[in-house]
Amino acid sequence: MIHDDFYATVKLKTGEEIFSRVSATEEENKIYLILFNPIEIEEIRMRNGNTLGYRVEPWLKTSHDDMFIIDMDEVLVLSESENIEMIQAYEEYSVMNTIGGGYKGNSKLDSKMGYISSVDEARKTLENIYNKASASE
Numbered sequence: 001m002i003h004d005d006f007y008a009t010v011k012l013k014t015g016e017e018i019f020s021r022v023s024a025t026e027e028e029n030k031i032y033l034i035l036f037n038p039i040e041i042e043e044i045r046m047r048n049g050n051t052l053g054y055r056v057e058p059w060l061k062t063s064h065d066d067m068f069i070i071d072m073d074e075v076l077v078l079s080e081s082e083n084i085e086m087i088q089a090y091e092e093y094s095v096m097n098t099i100g101g102g103y104k105g106n107s108k109l110d111s112k113m114g115y116i117s118s119v120d121e122a123r124k125t126l127e128n129i130y131n132k133a134s135a136s137e
Contacts, residue, residue: 011077031072
């Protein structure tokens with residue numbers, strides 16, 4: 001059974017602190033957390049100690065997945081959050097990474113990225129290269 005989503009800070013036994021939209025599920029008498037677009041949030045402070053803002057980064061920097069399942073046994077603390085600033089930062093990050101841009105590479109193609117062709121044109125070009133290479137052998 002999957003429970004309703006909620007925003008939460010998750011502190012893992014490894015020391016990592018994650019903010020995410022979370023859902024809990026129970027499978028074979030074990031509880032698992034489903035994390036959607038988990039992020040790490042770092043508070044940016046001015047020299048006088050006042051909070052200037054937050055830096056938001058993906059939890060796993062080299063993964064393009066947006067959903068992770070964690071065994072509840074790996075969780076030290078789970079704290080539901082109603083902090084509007086954290087939720088807004090999370091939502092802005094999530095939108096940027098699912099609609100256009102962000103680290104997932106969902107940007108529009110243009111000619112500056114390299115040669116753009118149709119499938120038929122690319123197939124013909126590759127066939128010509130293959131035929132030339134085969135003929136020279």
